[in-house]
Amino acid sequence: MLAYDLFQLIVFPGALFLFCLAFLYEWVDRKFFAKVQNRYGPLYTGTLGLLQPVADFLKLLYKEDLVPKACDRNIFSSVPIVYVVLPLTTLFIIPISGQTGLVAFNGDLIFVMFIFALMTITVFLAGWSSMSRFSIIGSVRSALQMLSYEIPLGLALIGPAIAAKSLSISSIVQWQSANATWGLWLQPIGFGVFFICMLAELELVPFDIPEADTEIVAGWRTEFSGRKLAMFRLGRDLEIVLASALVTSLFLGGAQPLGLIPPVLVFLVKSLFVVIMLSFARALFARFRIDQMIAGMWKYLLPIAILQIILIQLGLGV
């Protein structure tokens, strides 16, 4: 029994599977992004460039690891590890290979919100500890962005919880499959709000203000190189997996068995669809200004999110 638990944690729906998924999704993202721009994208590294994210990761591991003299050495070296561990831990909660997550417990939806806030604080510390002017501007912007998207994100997460009368992601998934419906059909507004907040959380293009490479070099990542940068890239990929897994679980029915098709495959197809939607948004839009982002989040997204909650309470959304 213990051996099977360990196998689950380390190999199949656990760490190894999630790392492979992270690299696969980065490849899908880059390839789709390239297709939208009418080009091929990674092509010669492995079949169709499938090994490109792995090659990037390994190359960064082989590179020299520079630590600037001015930076806060302890925070600077520990932050990249925390940045990988946080999304990985959260992914254990989400049901991937069945209808219950590996470490599902009651109230894990609140835990996910907590982790999202913690990830932004990690980013803030990363920029702050580098002591470079670009990093500090990037990290302050990242904190500012969190103050804007956090509240609509929380409200959008509460929607499915009210409908399923549970704060556990696994039981929200089970509720959707028991009622033979998807959160998307019941709460389309909530889905839209959640999707936009995920774009902001992942710092993808319409909201890539914290790492705007035309303004502030590479934002909060400017001073990181070698192994530390590799960890940040892996963490970002895991975050994309986490975001797509959350959208899938809360709004697209999650890992439902569909006839003879195992739940994992259903889950993979749905989350791939979400990843493609994310990279489509990335390819179509240009970056918002800071004031546009803040005003948009507070003036439009927040009232819309509240409207969705009111609709659910009136019984229209459920």
Add this chain to the structure above:
Amino acid sequence: MASRWVRSKSPWLIHFNTGGCNGCDIEFVAAITPRFDIERFGIILQGSPRHADILAVTGPVTLQIADRLKRVYEQMPDPKFVVALGACAVSGSPFKDCYSVHGGVDTVIPVDAYVPGCAPKPEAMIYGIAKLIQKMRGGDKNG
């Protein structure tokens, strides 16, 4: 062996102008457009020297910028490579022995590949970088 393969599959570029006329820069920007699609080879343009493997230099090195060029080169993590793009970067060409010019890029930092031309076409630049990638795979340089 694995390190060489991995390095040659994901060379990330950073671009630096050492006081050129902007002609090579326009051609360099043309080389990273979707028409040529150098992401096929895993090449990505990076903003920060800490993230890059290859420093692409255009323009003659003026006396003012020589220190800055050296500093950008020193900020890059090892193993690092340099490409000199255009006649000015190769030898200082028409500005050689000018009162304000230091000379070609190789008078300040070691250069691994030279791409001549005024300005070199995007194809020539990609060819030069491809030659450098071959060199990286062959292990011509220590590191």
